[in-house]
Amino acid sequence: xxxxxxxxxxxxxxxxxxxxxxxxxxxxxxxxxxxxxxxxxxxxxxxxxxxxxxxxxxxxxxxxxxxxxxxxxxxxxxxxxxxxxxxxxxxxxxxxxxxxxxxxxxxxxxxxxxxxxxxxxxxxxxxxxxxxxxxxxxxxxxxxxxxxxxxxxxxxxxxxxxxxxxxxxxxxxxxxxxxxxxxxxxxxxxxxxxxxxxxxxxxxxxxxxxxxxxxxxxxxxxxxxxxxxxxxxxxxxxxxxxxxxxxxxxxxxxxxxxxxxxxxxxxxxxxxxxxxxxxxxxxxxxxxxxxxxxxxxxxxxxxxxxxxxxxxxxxxxxxxxxxxxxxxxxxxxxxxxxxxxxxxxxxxxxxxxxxxxxxxxxxxxxxxxxxxxxxxxxxxxxx
Amino acid sequence: xxxxxxxxxxxxxxxxxxxxxxxxxxxxxxxxxxxxxxxxxxxxxxxxxxxxxxxxxxxxxxxxxxxxxxxxxxxxxxxxxxxxxxxxxxxxxxxxxxxxxxxxxxxxxxxxxxxxxxxxxxxxxxxxxxxxxxxxxxxxxxxxxxxxxxxxxxxxxxxxxxxxxxxxxxxxxxxxxxxxxxxxxxxxxxxxxxxxxxxxxxxxxxxxxxxxxxxxxxxxxxxxxxxxxxxxxxxxxxxxxxxxxxxxxxxxxxxxxxxxxxxxxxxxxxxxxxxxxxxxxxxxxxxxxxxxxxxxxxxxxxxxxxxxxxxxxxxxxxxxxxxxxxxxxxxxxxxxxxxxxxxxxxxxxxxxxxxxxxxxxxxxxxxxxxxxxxxxxxxxxxx
Numbered sequence: 001x002x003x004x005x006x007x008x009x010x011x012x013x014x015x016x017x018x019x020x021x022x023x024x025x026x027x028x029x030x031x032x033x034x035x036x037x038x039x040x041x042x043x044x045x046x047x048x049x050x051x052x053x054x055x056x057x058x059x060x061x062x063x064x065x066x067x068x069x070x071x072x073x074x075x076x077x078x079x080x081x082x083x084x085x086x087x088x089x090x091x092x093x094x095x096x097x098x099x100x101x102x103x104x105x106x107x108x109x110x111x112x113x114x115x116x117x118x119x120x121x122x123x124x125x126x127x128x129x130x131x132x133x134x135x136x137x138x139x140x141x142x143x144x145x146x147x148x149x150x151x152x153x154x155x156x157x158x159x160x161x162x163x164x165x166x167x168x169x170x171x172x173x174x175x176x177x178x179x180x181x182x183x184x185x186x187x188x189x190x191x192x193x194x195x196x197x198x199x200x201x202x203x204x205x206x207x208x209x210x211x212x213x214x215x216x217x218x219x220x221x222x223x224x225x226x227x228x229x230x231x232x233x234x235x236x237x238x239x240x241x242x243x244x245x246x247x248x249x250x251x252x253x254x255x256x257x258x259x260x261x262x263x264x265x266x267x268x269x270x271x272x273x274x275x276x277x278x279x280x281x282x283x284x285x286x287x288x289x290x291x292x293x294x295x296x297x298x299x300x301x302x303x304x305x306x307x308x309x310x311x312x313x314x315x316x317x318x319x320x321x322x323x324x325x326x327x328x329x330x331x332x333x334x335x336x337x338x339x340x341x342x343x344x345x346x347x348x349x350x351x352x353x354x355x356x357x358x359x360x361x362x363x364x365x366x367x368x369x370x371x372x373x374x375x376x377x378x379x380x381x382x383x
Numbered sequence: 384x385x386x387x388x389x390x391x392x393x394x395x396x397x398x399x400x401x402x403x404x405x406x407x408x409x410x411x412x413x414x415x416x417x418x419x420x421x422x423x424x425x426x427x428x429x430x431x432x433x434x435x436x437x438x439x440x441x442x443x444x445x446x447x448x449x450x451x452x453x454x455x456x457x458x459x460x461x462x463x464x465x466x467x468x469x470x471x472x473x474x475x476x477x478x479x480x481x482x483x484x485x486x487x488x489x490x491x492x493x494x495x496x497x498x499x500x501x502x503x504x505x506x507x508x509x510x511x512x513x514x515x516x517x518x519x520x521x522x523x524x525x526x527x528x529x530x531x532x533x534x535x536x537x538x539x540x541x542x543x544x545x546x547x548x549x550x551x552x553x554x555x556x557x558x559x560x561x562x563x564x565x566x567x568x569x570x571x572x573x574x575x576x577x578x579x580x581x582x583x584x585x586x587x588x589x590x591x592x593x594x595x596x597x598x599x600x601x602x603x604x605x606x607x608x609x610x611x612x613x614x615x616x617x618x619x620x621x622x623x624x625x626x627x628x629x630x631x632x633x634x635x636x637x638x639x640x641x642x643x644x645x646x647x648x649x650x651x652x653x654x655x656x657x658x659x660x661x662x663x664x665x666x667x668x669x670x671x672x673x674x675x676x677x678x679x680x681x682x683x684x685x686x687x688x689x690x691x692x693x694x695x696x697x698x699x700x701x702x703x704x705x706x707x708x709x710x711x712x713x714x715x716x717x718x719x720x721x722x723x724x725x726x727x728x729x730x731x732x733x734x735x736x737x738x739x740x741x742x743x744x745x746x747x748x749x750x751x752x753x754x755x756x757x758x759x760x761x762x763x764x765x766x
Contacts, residue, residue, distance in 0.1 A: 047752030051765035074766040329756040361743035
């Protein structure tokens with residue numbers, strides 16, 4: 001049972017000297033920490049602030065530096081787009097250019113999502129050189145373009161110049177095999193410019209982050225598990241699907257998620273349950289809300305404990321201190337409980353207590369082997 | 384602000400059970416430890432005793448195993464020789480050979496540095512096949528030879544047999560491209576033998592460690608910093624120059640160094656300040672002197688604190704326990720303070736307290752990413 005409390009780690013409030021997790025009243029987590037073993041994880045590497053994708057891939061046991069997921073693919077996953085093998089996805093912006101063709105606003109004044117949806121419909125469904133082009137809205141000025149066709153490779157440059165006062169860049173192939181992809185992308189942009197000509201201020205598109213699904217071995221292949229994911233936000237369902245988890249339908253509340261766990265408990269041997277609210281509260285700089293959501297999770301935990309999983313891991317994919325209003329590099333508290341863990345002296349689940357935990361400080365990619373060992377699912381290495 | 388107290392780590396005195404750092408009265412360091420986060424670093428790898436070059440390269444964020452600096456180059460840096468790109472440097476010994484040409488003393492009775500200087504002048508300035516040969520004294524029987532010319536590569540064997548009763552070895556090319564270098568080195572040795580014939584017991588030279596400046600990306604390139612170095616000893620200035628730091632003129636005392644910091648504080652965004660005395664005291668086996676120098680540094684620290692750097696790192700490049708009279712493999716205490724660090728419960732800067740620090744035990748190469756993160760100078764990895 002892998003319970004991910006997104007952005008769990010924090011920084012101490014200047015008033016109290018206690019972090020969000022330390023402030024929260026968490027009797028269930030503390031009891032689990034007392035029975036289990038604690039520590040701190042680095043999702044990517046000390047000092048490195050992880051995005052959500054690398055943070056989660058590390059928790060699932062995949063080195064996030066080796067398996068970097070491109071921006072286009074992540075955006076597509078984020079809106080739950082049904083990516084197929086071979087699809088090339090790019091992140092797009094509707095933008096504004098002047099009569100010289102120079103970019104004057106990379107976000108076209110942050111148009112509404114409704115307007116974005118209308119414009120996407122205008123561009124969706126083109127076919128260029130037998131490649132079908134699918135365009136879907138994300139939010140505000142953001143959209144994705146998916147190129148679906150034979151033998152496309154994503155090694156092309158961006159058209160987004162990431163600055164104002166210059167023209168969008170011509171997309172170029174970064175290796176000879178990507179010539180066709182570059183050509184099709186440039187034709188798409190030319191046709192988009194024509195289609196948008198009368199739609200000032202959204203009269204141009206900028207594309208970046210061309211990428212395809214990373215070739216990840218599934219968790220079924222790597223760990224011989226039958227894994228399921230419970231997450232109310234699409235992006236985390238998408239990340240779980242990337243590593244071959246089955247996605248369980250669930251509601252939007254924490255209680256819904258734990259209920260889904262209970263209902264499906266007999267049918268899988270690995271669960272990833274994702275709590276989003278802690279990260280959102282941290283990003284909003286709302287210390288108290290983050291505290292309250294941690295307390296809610298702690299409360300819902302009794303549902304999980306009653307199922308008596310062989311191994312319980314509680315951690316986060318990164319820290320999101322309310323003081324920083326952003327993801328951060330600080331290591332994330334982790335607790336592991338199983339019948340076979342070697343308990344340490346930590347009796348409170350908190351950043352400061354985890355410093356002296358028996359797991360020490362270690363890379364997040366080692367969690368899965370550790371959890372598998374505690375489930376007695378690994379063989380001896382060597383004779 | 385990277386404050387390196389050379390050879391900082393120690394071993395407990397058998398009388399008191401306390402190390403040099405634990406014995407020293409260090410109110411400023413202790414206060415900083417209480418506000419900051421502590422840990423222990425391994426400069427190269429657990430159990431490996433670092434030389435000064437690997438120790439410092441690791442602190443600057445360069446893997447010292449990948450960027451190994453040849454002996455010749457290190458000796459040249461050590462005497463502040465103005466190396467140019469393409470120069471090949473070798474470490475030399477004046478030695479004694481018998482009438483058969485066999486080595487009878489690899490150090491020619493450890494002649495004085497004055498005598499070494501005279502002999503170097505005898506050999507300096509030769510030109511062989513358009514290669515200019517510069518010879519400079521180091522200390523006692525030690526000198527350096529620098530070969531300056533077109534397209535020389537350092538992949539040649541040593542002439543120093545590292546044992547007695549055998550002849551100096553002919554230098555051979557370790558790859559075909561190094562044939563010219565080997566030939567010129569052998570000609571130099573032949574001419575040196577002739578020039579020294581009447582100078583028994585210093586009648587021969589032994590060369591080893593042919594090397595050139597390693598191709599290190601500068602700290603400016605890697606970290607986009609404008610770094611400056613304050614070090615009273617030439618070798619550390621040389622190491623700082625290797626990674627692109629600007630070298631600030633300073634005096635010989637600790638107070639001079641901190642004054643130089645203050646005077647130049649506005650002009651750079653990274654400072655490396657090096658304290659040599661602790662290492663020298665350790666190598667001399669002088670426990671009490673090492674304690675006193677640590678106390679001097681602690682006292683001077685208030686100057687540094689008044690500048691309010693965003694990030695302060697205090698550590699050493701390796702341990703030099705007075706009991707061992709040498710560099711050692713023991714991990715080195717480190718403290719990091721920034722507005723954004725997550726403080727731990729350590730309130731004393733010492734080897735034993737750092738064991739339970741929030742940074743844990745980690746490779747020294749991770750200090751720079753951590754410091755950069757704490758200065759909010761790193762972007763998020765992945766989406």
